[in-house]
Amino acid sequence: MNTMGDVWKEVLSLCSKKVSEPIYKMWIAPLELTKFENNTFIFLIGSEFKKSIIMDQFSSVIKESFQEVMGFPVEIDILVSDAAKENGGVQEPAVKEEAKEDIKEGTAHYSFGNFIVGKSNNFAYNVSLGVADHPGTLYNPLLIYGRSGLGKTHLMCAIYNRLKEKYPDKLIIYTTGENFTNELVRGLKNQNTFAFHEKYRNVDALLVDDIQFIQRGESVQEEFFHTFNALEQAGKQIVLTSDVPPREMEVLNERLRTRFEMGILADIQPPDIDTRKAIILRKCEQLDIRLPENIVELIAQKIKNNVRQIEGTVNKISAMMTAYSNNITLEEVQRVIKDVTTDYQPIGVVVDKIIEFIAKAFGVTDNDIRSNKRHANVVLARQVTMYVINEVTNLTLQEIGSYFNQTHTTVLYGINQAKKKMDSGPQVKAVAVSAINEFQNVTN
Ligand code: ADP
Ligand code: MG
DSSP: OHHHHHHHHHHHHHHHHHSOHHHIIIIITTOEEEEEETTEEEEEESOHHHHHHIIIIIHHHHHHHHHHHHSSOOEEEEEEOHHHHHTTTOSOOOHHHHHHHHHHHHHTTOOSTTSOOOTTTHHHHHHHHHHHHSTTTSSOSEEEEOSTTSSHHHHHHHHHHHHHHHOTTSOEEEEEHHHHHHHHHHHHHTTOOHHHHHHHHTOSEEEEEOGGGGOSOHHHHHHHHHHHHHHHHTTOEEEEEESSOGGGOTTOOHHHHHHHHTSEEEEOOOOOHHHHHHHHHHHHHHHTOOOOHHHHHHHHHHOOSOHHHHHHHHHHHHHHHHHTTTOOOHHHHHHHHHHHHSOOOOHHHHHHHHHHHHHHHHTOOHHHHHSOOOOHHHHHHHHHHHHHHHHHSOOOHHHHHHTTTOOHHHHHHHHHHHHHHHHHOHHHHHHHHHHHHHHTTSOO
16 A cells, blocks of 8 residues: 555645645545556545546546656546445545454454364363353353464354354454454543443453453453453353463453453463374365475474464465475475564565565576566566565565666556566466465565
């Protein structure tokens, strides 16, 4: 969004010079740019009426300005948005709600069926299943805790999905400690916690992921405490997860801590080697790839404490296998493991790695991509590289350009070309998608 936002800023500034100020403020400034695809910039606006006026009266000014900024003609289109409608077209979409939806969408596939059970998570798995089958009675409240990447969110979403399926009419809320806190703080700020109470005290089951983020602020904790009590007294199921046991949650007030500890505590430990292998094999099955036994063994030996990293490794290997037509060496696997297990990588390193990845897939050198050679294959590799960098980092077009000695206009053109080539060439697309899979999580 950063990069598109930059273009839009320039376009807005040009438009403001071409039409009168009231026209600009009323019709052009409220447009919310959402995406660029098929050479078309797509906007959101709050009503059909506004859309038709803008398309009839101002689309040519807008298109003209885009062309000036980017150096080639583009189309524009406007979608009428519900979110924009509710607050009269003001550009403040419901970011927090959106985040919550994201969580649900991304985790819809988490189920009990695709959770590998071993000694380390056996108890947590079984009580979770108990909660999903007998909500509010057997194990209430349930607190699942364990270090990051060991399957807490997976189990919680499995509970959510199963409850939803069994009780489609019940109100089941999955949220995070962070969301919960944000919503409450917003309510407190506006001196209106009514909506908040209505929402949380009327649920049939409340699932709060990562409660360690509910720590700050006495009023938030008090509110959580009361919600917690009200639900429990009404026999509603509560499930919580945390990355530390309650006694180690430093900022927690005593009342809440005691409250948390009164429920069923189920910890998840790092998986043993057999469980790790089973997880790797299941993941391969999902990705439809086959890994030689020595590679499975190597991953299982090296990554002991984090299933997310195991999955990340298998994802990357799968991406590389697609890009390099299944040829992958043990050394490469070793490097992937190293990358995945060292958390943070400076952005320059990520860019270098993307260049290296694409160069290898296209059979050119890293330097070819950085140069301004015009050989068709090199140009294509460079454009795909720009596209991938734009997808997986927050760099602006200008910043991306700086790695190639190019202007932001050229970068935008390159990205656009890459998209076209991807649409018409499945191999190009496969390389880009593999690269995105491999690098998308390394920069955050
Ligand atoms: P946490 O919430 O504890 O940080 P997650 O539930 O997000 O961890 O798990 C990280 C990733 O590992 C998820 O993609 C999840 O599906 C996977 N995972 C964790 N444990 C298992 C398991 N026992 N079987 C299968 N996948 C697992
Ligand atoms: Mg989690």
